[in-house]
Each structure stands twice: as C-alpha cells, then as structure tokens.
Amino acid sequence: MEAIITTLSAYGWDLLEKTGEHMFISLAAILLGVSVAIPAGILLTRIPKVADRIISFVGVLQTVPSLAILAFLMPFLGVGVLPAIIALFIYSVLPILRNTYTGVMEVDSSLKEAGRGMGMSNWETVRKIELPLALPVIMSGIRFATVYLIGWATLAAFIGGGGLGDLIFDGLNLYQPS
Amino acid sequence: MLEFKEVTKTFEGSKKPAVHKLNLSINKGEFVVFIGPSGCGKTTTMKMINRLVEPSDGQILVEGTNVLDQDSVQLRRSIGYVIQQIGLMPHMTVGENISLVGSLLKWSKEKQRERAKELISLVDLPEEYLNRYPHELSGGQQQRIGVLRALAADPPLILMDEPFGALDPITRDGLQEEFKKLQKEVDKTIVFVTHDMDEAIKLADKIVIMNAGEIVQVGSPDEILKHPANEFVEDFIGKDRLLQSRPDVTRVEQIMNANPITVKEERTLKEAIQVMRDNRVDSLLVVDEIGTLKGYIDIEMIDAQYKKRSYVYEAMDTEEYSVHKSDLLRDTMYRMLRRGSAYVPVIEENDRLVGIVTRAALANMVYDTIWGDETAEVAAAD
Numbered sequence: 001m002e003a004i005i006t007t008l009s010a011y012g013w014d015l016l017e018k019t020g021e022h023m024f025i026s027l028a029a030i031l032l033g034v035s036v037a038i039p040a041g042i043l044l045t046r047i048p049k050v051a052d053r054i055i056s057f058v059g060v061l062q063t064v065p066s067l068a069i070l071a072f073l074m075p076f077l078g079v080g081v082l083p084a085i086i087a088l089f090i091y092s093v094l095p096i097l098r099n100t101y102t103g104v105m106e107v108d109s110s111l112k113e114a115g116r117g118m119g120m121s122n123w124e125t126v127r128k129i130e131l132p133l134a135l136p137v138i139m140s141g142i143r144f145a146t147v148y149l150i151g152w153a154t155l156a157a158f159i160g161g162g163g164l165g166d167l168i169f170d171g172l173n174l175y176q177p178s
Numbered sequence: 179m180l181e182f183k184e185v186t187k188t189f190e191g192s193k194k195p196a197v198h199k200l201n202l203s204i205n206k207g208e209f210v211v212f213i214g215p216s217g218c219g220k221t222t223t224m225k226m227i228n229r230l231v232e233p234s235d236g237q238i239l240v241e242g243t244n245v246l247d248q249d250s251v252q253l254r255r256s257i258g259y260v261i262q263q264i265g266l267m268p269h270m271t272v273g274e275n276i277s278l279v280g281s282l283l284k285w286s287k288e289k290q291r292e293r294a295k296e297l298i299s300l301v302d303l304p305e306e307y308l309n310r311y312p313h314e315l316s317g318g319q320q321q322r323i324g325v326l327r328a329l330a331a332d333p334p335l336i337l338m339d340e341p342f343g344a345l346d347p348i349t350r351d352g353l354q355e356e357f358k359k360l361q362k363e364v365d366k367t368i369v370f371v372t373h374d375m376d377e378a379i380k381l382a383d384k385i386v387i388m389n390a391g392e393i394v395q396v397g398s399p400d401e402i403l404k405h406p407a408n409e410f411v412e413d414f415i416g417k418d419r420l421l422q423s424r425p426d427v428t429r430v431e432q433i434m435n436a437n438p439i440t441v442k443e444e445r446t447l448k449e450a451i452q453v454m455r456d457n458r459v460d461s462l463l464v465v466d467e468i469g470t471l472k473g474y475i476d477i478e479m480i481d482a483q484y485k486k487r488s489y490v491y492e493a494m495d496t497e498e499y500s501v502h503k504s505d506l507l508r509d510t511m512y513r514m515l516r517r518g519s520a521y522v523p524v525i526e527e528n529d530r531l532v533g534i535v536t537r538a539a540l541a542n543m544v545y546d547t548i549w550g551d552e553t554a555e556v557a558a559a560d
C-alpha cells in the first residue's frame with residue numbers, strides 16, 4: 001500500500017501525462033480508422049462480388065505483427081507520434097470495415113428496394129436507410145477496434161510515440177529480480 | 179397515360195426473356211391488375227415502369243415520355259410504389275415514413291406533417307399513430323401506411339406489387355375494400371400485381387393475364403369470366419369461375435331468406451332465450467321498433483351475462499357485419515365465406531333488416547351452378 005502511494009507521488013504526473021498521450025494516439029488512430037473504413041465498407045457493398053476478397057486481403061495485413069509494421073513504417077515516416085498513429089490506424093481498419101460491410105449488407109433488401117423505388121438517390125439510400133440501420137453493427141466494430149487499439153498503443157513507445165508503453169518498458173528495463 | 183410498345187426484358191445470363199414483346203396501353207384513372215402464375219414476368223413488367231429494371235428492348239411511355247429519357251430518381255419520385263414486404267423504415271415514425279418522398283422532395287417539415295395528417299385521416303387510423311413506430315402496428319395497419327406513403331406526393335400513377343399478399347385473408351379483404359374506395363376518391367391510375375384471382379376480379383377495371391412473359395388476355399373482369407381467351411385462361415380462373423360467373427349477375431336479395439329470426443332490443447334476455455328455443459337457433463338478430471338492424475345476440479352472450487344484465491340491448495354485440503340486398507353476390511360471396519360466420523344479415527336503406535344469407539343458401543347456389551345443368555340434362559334425357 002505504502003509502495004503504491006510512494007510510486008504515485010513520484011510518478012503521478014508522469015502517469016497522467018502518459019495516459020493522456022496514450023489516449024490521444026489511440027483515439028486519433030480510431031478516428032482515422034472510422035473515417036476511412038466506413039466509407040470503404042459502404043463502397044464494398046456496391047461491389048459484393050469482389051468484396052470478400054478485399055476483406056480477406058485486409059485481414060492478412062492485420063496478421064502482420066505490429067512491431068513489423070512499425071519497423072516497416074520507420075524508414076518512411078521516421079519516429080514519433082505520427083507513425084505510431086498510422087500503424088495503429090492500420091489495425092483499426094479491418095474490424096470497422098468488416099462490420100460496416102456486414103452491417104450494410106444485412107439491411108433488409110426490401111427496405112433498400114422500397115427506398116430506391118420511392119426515388120432515393122444512392123447517397124440518400126446510404127444516409128437515410130443503410131447507415132442508420134447498420135449503426136449497431138458498425139458501432140460494435142468501432143468498440144472492438146478501440147479496445148484492441150488501446151492495448152496495441154503500448155507498442156508506440158518503441159518508436160518514440162509515447163504513451164503508457166514508455167512507463168511499462170522503463171519499468172521492465174529497470175526491473176531487477178531480487 | 180401509360181403505354182408499353184414491344185417491351186422485352188432478358189436478364190443477364192438467361193436465354194429466355196422474362197418479358198417478351200409486350201404491348202399494352204393503360205388509360206388515366208384505370209385500375210389495371212396483372213395476374214399470372216409465379217415467374218411469368220409480372221414484377222419485371224412493373225419494375226420496368228419505374229426503372230428498377232431497365233427494359234432490354236422496346237419503349238415504355240408515361241404520359242407520352244419514354245421512361246428511359248427521364249432521370250430515374252425524378253421518375254420514381256413521381257410514381258407511387260407499394261411492395262408486398264411493405265418496407266416501412268423501422269427507424270422512422272409512421273409520420274416520417276408517410277412523408278418520406280416529401281422529405282426527398284425537400285418539403286418543409288410543416289408541409290410534411292400537414293400532408294401526413296391529411297393522409298392518415300383517409301384511412302381508419304387515429305392521428306396519434308403518426309408518432310408511433312411501424313413495429314407497434316399490425317400487418318394490416320402497416321400496409322395501410324405503405325399505401326399512404328405511396329400517395330404522399332400525390333403521384334398520378336401508383337405501382338403495387340402484391341401489396342396485400344402477405345396479409346391474412348380477413349385483413350386482406352378489409353384492405354381491398356378500403357383501398358378500392360380510396361382509389362375512387364383519389365382518382366389515380368393504378369398498376370397492381372397479384373396472383374389471386376379473387377383480388378383481381380374485385381379490384382380491377384382491366385385484368386391483364388400473363389403467362390411465360392407474354393400477355394394472354396386483356397379485358398374487364400366480366401369479359402374474362404365470360405369469354406376466357408383460351409384453355410390457359412380457363413384453367414387459371416379454374417374452379418373460381420364456376421362460382422363467379424353466376425354470382426356475377428345474382429344479387430344478394432335473390433338468395434336471401436326474407437324471414438330472419440329476430441328479437442327486439444328492449445326484450446328481456448329470458449324472452450330472447452324463449453325465441454331461440456322456439457325456433458331452434460342459437461343466435462338472433464337484434465332490431466329496434468322499426469326494424470333497424472342493431473346487432474346480434476347469441477346463447478353464449480346470454481349465458482355469460484345472465485346474472486348481470488336483464489335486457490337484450492345490454493348484452494348484445496353491436497359490431498354487426500352486413501351486406502346490402504342489392505349487392506352483387508360476386509362482390510360479397512367470398513367475403514361471406516371467408517369470414518367463416520354461419521350467416522350474414524342483409525339490409526336495405528337506413529340499415530333496415532330485410533333478410534339473412536346463410537351458408538346453406540350459398541351451398542345451394544354453388545350446387546346449382548356446378549351440377550344444375552347436369553341435373554337438367556338428366557331430367558331431359560328421361
């Protein structure tokens with residue numbers, strides 16, 4: 001108990017600051033992911049024949065270990081917050097993309113037809129029917145990606161992105177088994 | 179109003195056309211029903227009108243303009259569309275659903291609301307329903323809204339693809355009646371698809387019978403019943419025709435029993451039972467002093483209420499279904515059969531009770547229609 005209090009009084013500010021960084025990196029990556037994956041997911045529903053293949057391909061990207069992606073991005077983007085965000089963003093795409101695609105595909109086709117038959121443009125069908133009805137599924141994709149990314153964001157420390165990883169790896173490095 | 183010229187549709191990857199060289203012209207205000215076996219191309223024909231399906235060949239003219247020369251979105255907004263699956267948006271209120279086309283046309287919120295109120299007053303639904311969600315409504319109520327939604331922007335032409343097909347028979351019957359009335363009020367041209375001959379006969383001004391992508395016969399219900407073009411049409415109308423070609427001209431009056439057993443509403447329940455016993459029936463029609471039909475009462479109602487009530491008018495059911503004596507049997511017979519009740523009271527002007535049609539009377543008539551000629555032949559041969 002005492003140990004916790006000493007640690008907190010010594011590192012309290014640090015902890016707060018790192019948490020802030022951590023959240024920033026994760027959320028920035030998620031926002032980026034949402035703004036890319038949702039439109040992309042909707043576009044995929046317009047080409048269902050090849051959609052499955054594209055989604056599988058994105059799935060393969062996902063299996064590349066995160067450290068490898070970080071290492072791969074370094075020569076192009078250097079170190080710091082930006083490459084960290086980009087790396088994490090790549091991981092956020094798949095769950096959101098997949099859920100957007102499934103969510104929109106699952107919207108009752110008779111509703112889409114009713115909409116089209118009443119004279120909705122493509123965009124109106126998306127905005128008034130497909131997105132609102134697919135929203136629960138899309139949201140669960142976003143939630144999943146968020147949880148996932150907050151975990152992965154620890155690794156940002158390796159390329160100087162900051163976050164709680166800094167503290168964790170410091171701790172691991174300094175730890176001396178007694 | 180609407181004209182098909184040599185219209186053909188062949189779907190990608192299929193050799194046989196779904197619709198083949200179809201020619202048809204439909205007048206303004208006409209109620210046209212397409213009917214035919216499943217897969218004969220009814221839906222395809224209808225969807226080519228609002229370009230949900232693009233014709234492969236030929237022309238479709240709506241008020242003289244080829245639909246292919248119009249912007250498809252604008253075209254669809256100017257044509258009402260009702261589908262079998264109803265297709266109300268579950269995330270929008272009934273009011274929002276009704277005003278959907280209005281919102282696409284960028285009407286003001288005020289105008290959308292006014293129009294929704296105006297429309298819902300056309301059907302038997304209270305205005306409060308505008309704030310409910312579709313899932314809170316029954317199937318029949320939902321499809322009423324589906325129809326109103328198609329009427330919202332006041333389109334001159336409405337397409338309906340088996341709109342009542344998913345409803346149970348009694349709801350369907352009610353909606354058909356209501357809709358036929360509504361159509362007369364709003365004066366629209368209607369293209370209606372069904373595979374139910376009863377429905378076609380009841381609603382259509384003009385029936386278009388299709389088979390395998392082609393038109394087999396076009397005519398009024400009477401023409402088609404009396405002069406089926408070929409065997410296919412005969413088979414298609416089938417057993418129904420036997421029943422229908424006679425009810426065509428027969429009026430309810432001609433087959434009703436003019437002496438229904440009645441009880442006056444101010445009689446006591448005990449007297450009512452007495453009447454039932456004397457006449458060996460288990461239900462009575464209730465009338466007032468001058469013979470106006472008020473309702474009915476049966477033995478169960480008396481049994482259930484004997485302790486609490488003493489007069490017929492307190493215990494009777496006022497929800498009485500009746501037909502007019504000059505109604506054509508054609509229009510009422512199926513309603514009567516489908517309701518499943520043992521009899522239907524017959525009224526004249528001012529709800530005056532004049533008779534009763536029992537299922538037994540209907541059975542006699544059907545018998546006469548089917549075997550009447552035969553019996554006559556046998557008699558002649560003797």
Ligand SMILES: Nc1ncnc2c1ncn2[C@@H]1O[C@H](COP(=O)(O)OP(=O)(O)O)[C@@H](O)[C@H]1O
Binds near residue numbers: 215219220
């Ligand atoms: N989108 C489509 N693609 C390919 N074939 C179709 C399509 N829609 C309908 N068809 C075919 O066209 C024919 C007519 O179908 P349809 O117009 O739906 O018939 P109906 O409404 O009379 O039951 C059927 O053989 C059906 O399989």
Ligand SMILES: [Mg+2]
Binds near residue numbers: 220221222
């Ligand atoms: Mg069909």
